Structures are given as structure tokens and as C-alpha cells.
Amino acid sequence: MTNVPHSPYASLPALSDEERIAAARKFREEVAGRRTCRMFSPAPVPRGVIEEAILAAGSAPSGANHQPWHFAVVTSPELKARIRVEAEKQEAVMVIVTGLPASDAVVPDYALRKKPLEQITSWL
Structure with a gap:
């Protein structure tokens, strides 16, 4: 990760309680609408797109701003099959560990179905 120049925050905006509540509600509604994508395409993705996504992920906030994660990109069909x-x-x-039936909302049936996504995508 390259060093990014420090950009201090400007002063926080002065908001009324009603404005803060409205902003919090709007954020909650946006977060509640988040969905996991489980639809994948076999279309090739340029390496530059993957590199930019990794750079963006690597800049996510972390404790003491250390970003202690590592990323790996897999293109080998054999290794993707093993990962799957x-x-x-x-x-x-x-x-098995949760003891919940697969139909339970916490552990959806989806977890038990075979999913070829690791082999469909060009990058993993």
C-alpha cells in the first residue's frame, strides 16, 4: 500500500438533534438495503479492475490505521476448484456446529447447495 497523505478533518458540521437523527436514519436505511451478490459472470474482467478493487479494499479503516490484511488473486482453474x-x-x-436445520433463517439452505461461482469467475 502506498503512503497516502494525511488529510485532517475539517470541523464537524453543527447539526440539530433532528438533523442528526435524520442522517442516522438515512444511513441505517442504506445499510439495511445492502445485499450480497451471488450472481457471477464468466465474462473476463481486466486485471486493472481487480488491482483498483484491491487498492480500495486495502485502504479501509483499521486499528491504528495499519491495514493488517493481505489479498490474494487466484486465476488458476485448479486452485479455484480446490477453494470451492x-x-x-x-x-x-x-x-453442523450451529445445530440448526438448513431451513433456519440463520443458516439458509443456500449454505448447503453446491455453488460453482469459484470456477465461473475469471478472478477469485
Whole structure:
């Protein structure tokens, strides 16, 4: 990660309680609308798109701003197949460990279905 120049915050805006509540409500509504994408395309993705996504993810806030994560990009069909098998094993273990039926809302049936996404996408 390259060093990013420090940009101090300007003073915080003075908001009334009603404005703060409205802003908090708007944020909650946006977060509540977030969805996980489980639809993938086999269309090729330029390497530059992947590099930009990793740079963006690597700049996410962390404790003491250390960004202690590492990213790996996988293109090998064989390795993607191995990752798929291991991911499906872990999902099955999650269902067993929780003791919940697969139909339970906390552990959806989706966790037990085979998912080829790791092999459909050009990057993983």
C-alpha cells in the first residue's frame, strides 16, 4: 500500500438533534438495503479492475490505521476448484456446529447447495 497523505478533518458540521437523527436514519436505511451478490459472470474482467478493487479494499479503516490484511488473486482453474471444495466443506461444518436445520433463517439452505461461482469467475 502506498503512503497516502494525511488529510485532517475539517470541523464537524453543527447539526440539530433532528438533523442528526435524520442522517442516522438515512444511513441505517442504506445499510439495511445492502445485499450480497451471488450472481457471477464468466465474462473476463481486466486485471486493472481487480488491482483498483484491491487498492480500495486495502485502504479501509483499521486499528491504528495499519491495514493488517493481505489479498490474494487466484486465476488458476485448479486452485479455484480446490477453494470451492474447501469453502463448501466449511459451510457444511457451519450447519453442523450451529445445530440448526438448513431451513433456519440463520443458516439458509443456500449454505448447503453446491455453488460453482469459484470456477465461473475469471478472478477469485
